[in-house]
Amino acid sequence: MTKAVDVVTDSAESVEGKALARGGRFEFLDALRGLAALAVVIGHCGERLWPEYARFSSSYFGAGMFGVFVFFIVSGFIIPASLERGRSLGAFWVGRFFRLFPLFWGCLIAAMILHSVGRFSLQPGFLADPAWHILTNATMAQFFLGAPNTQVIGAAWTLAYELAFYLFVSLLFLGGLNRRSVPLAVLAIGSIVAALFLPVAMVNGPESSLASRLMVVVATVAIAVFFARRAVERRSAVAAVLLASIAVPLVLNQPGPSAYSATIFATMFVGTVLYRMTAGEISSRLGWTIFGFAACVILGFKFVVEQPHLDPATGAWIPWWKEAVTMVCAYLLFAAALLLRRYSFPRPLLFLGRISFSLYLMHALVLGAIDPWKTSVLGISAAWLTWGTWVIGSIALATLTYHTIEKPFHNLGRRLMDKMDARARPVATPVV
Template identity: 65%
Template sequence: MTLERVVAAPISPAEPAEPVVRSRGGRFEFLDALRGLAALAVVIQHCSERLWPGYFRFSQAYFGLGEFGVFVFFLVSGFIIPASLERGRSLGAFWVGRFFRLFPLFWACLIAALLLHSINRYGLPAGFLANPVVNFLANLTMMQFFIGGWDIQVVGASWSLSYELAFYLILSLLVIGGLNRRSVPLAIAALLLIVPGALLPIMLLNGPDSNLTTRSIVLAATLVVAAVFAYLAADRRTALAAILIAAIAVPLILNQPGASVLTFGYFATMFVGTVLYRMTSGEITPRRAWSVFLFAITLIFGVSLFVQPVLDPITGVWITWLKQPLTIIPAYLLFAAFLLLRRYSFPRPLLFLGRISYSLYLIHVLILDAPRWTTPILGIPATWLTLCTWVAAALLIATATYRWIEKPCHTFGGRMIAKIDAK
């Protein structure tokens, strides 16, 4: 069996597919609406924490609006990426599409950040400046968060893109191994890994505590994953692809720079999104899908109870067990609500916000060192004027980059995919 046949394997629905999801221009409306709200949440979070220290302390201690938005994004990705991957195209075509979807705008933002830094309008972390050439190359891969963490990241909001890219690598391995449609056990396994994942040290390859033992663990895990998926592959070509993907994905993921419980939580969230996609396509029953969803919420709450308070070094507030459930569970509930409304139309402004959401997500951090209003106008406080100005500027710039960078690259990528499919 060739790789193309694995990707295009027919669906064996558990029951007739549910009513068609409302779409516009080939895009699911409920997903675009969610993307728009998620991007706006991240923008408001980052702008507000710069302007109001009290809000920043609240968001660190109780409810992180930006983190809420990121979890919505992860659920959206978990829902739609398997659909894109299983559209009948080869893995090569999928990755070409993802490249032209993500990288051109990301690279443009990297260059813009460096130019803004040169005129003192954008701050770069000290870790990046310590070795700018190597760290810039690391950022070009979009996996910079797994390579060096926050200390080398140029575009502040791009850390989540490293997880997105890692998720694509994981899905590619599952496709090669013919396991991609086993979404319920995969989601449950990912959720259960959250607990032992909390015990995994950070940055096993190049962290402060890395040593021969931790690197040996990474090597052993890589060899095991590569061997398993090479064995499951249909032919030699896909076996080699599995070995290459495992050699990239496993070391990077195990080198995660933050708390392991969050790393596994991010991936588990994406797999929960995939389970809900399988439900809408009729591959699994709603009862099974919503059971997984409720299990995820229950586990998130249960694991949070054992989180030890941590003193945030920036705001000086204690981050307790309340923060994660108050932030993550509402993201799950919002996704569920929009999923239940998937047959209905959504307001066009919200759909437009969803179309430009990737541009908005990346662009907005580049304006946070822009000039601020210093005096009120017509009784409106200067901080509110600044917030409105920053948000409006982010929306205008994101609209421009969507039109002149994203869309042309999407079109070019589509032509490339057509050529690949024609072979």
């Protein structure tokens, strides 16, 4: 769920002036990341240990869903700013690659090693064709390339949406539409309803057909041509065609409910609107109106469409408002942090924010590798001992991987970006 954090220049300078920053990072964003990662870890640990909590999570409030939607809003807020800070599109993707992929690949390799010694379980869908699914998982777009039961790291499904968002933001940047955040957000919010009529897994799903694949081709060509024609130079036009050819088929092949995917992208674009508002590019009234409109559409959509039903996994009765309330709570937390952005946040929370990507990935390895306690100790139940071991172990492992993998590769990416900027910068000639 992730997570560019450099303080940006240009219009983002006004954001820096209105938000407390420490070491080139906005404190309120780090605090949000820390809370989001902790919510995911605590939710996943609790659901494994206590059936009562699993039923509560299914029926009333899902801490994991809450955390990932906070991450989505944060990404929507900071990623467009990161792209627009004056560096090239190539430099942006170099930074994203070194920010995400080395740690993600390290997590995949660790999962394979743990599985070989019987300490990590792989899903049946993955084991049916492991060579192919290793490749699809390595792209980080695995959620769009196959069924969800082919993922090595279950929580990594959110990274596929992050990657797709980067692709679409890059397309908008090439087409000169990246600052049209308000109409883009309105369009994305409206697509929540329109997605009801969109089939799932239109490329290689069990219900895909020649007609659905033809729809994907037509949509891809139309979007590629539209952005290629808006590009200012031939190289940008070629890049737009390439990005559209990747992004559109991926997103139209998503295996889950299309309206849920549309809600995720709408949430990201709402984050971008809040960034425009904070940077002074749009009024506060307009920014908060879009924010409230998105929350109301989510609540109204779930009220009309979602039917109460029984969860077969937990046996819990799920009301229509469970997902909507969880998502809107993520919105409200982001809004509260944004309003408090001029203030300092607790150091432990900022530390969790710095290691949030490592924590998000590594907790899956900890849950798979460390067996639950069997007996109580000093009056502490085995379940609580296990919970504490998993949470503390996840934070400890994430701290290690942050300092040994994530941060060094991030710094390497920044050095490469600086070199790319230096080459692109024109050399001044002396005046005779």
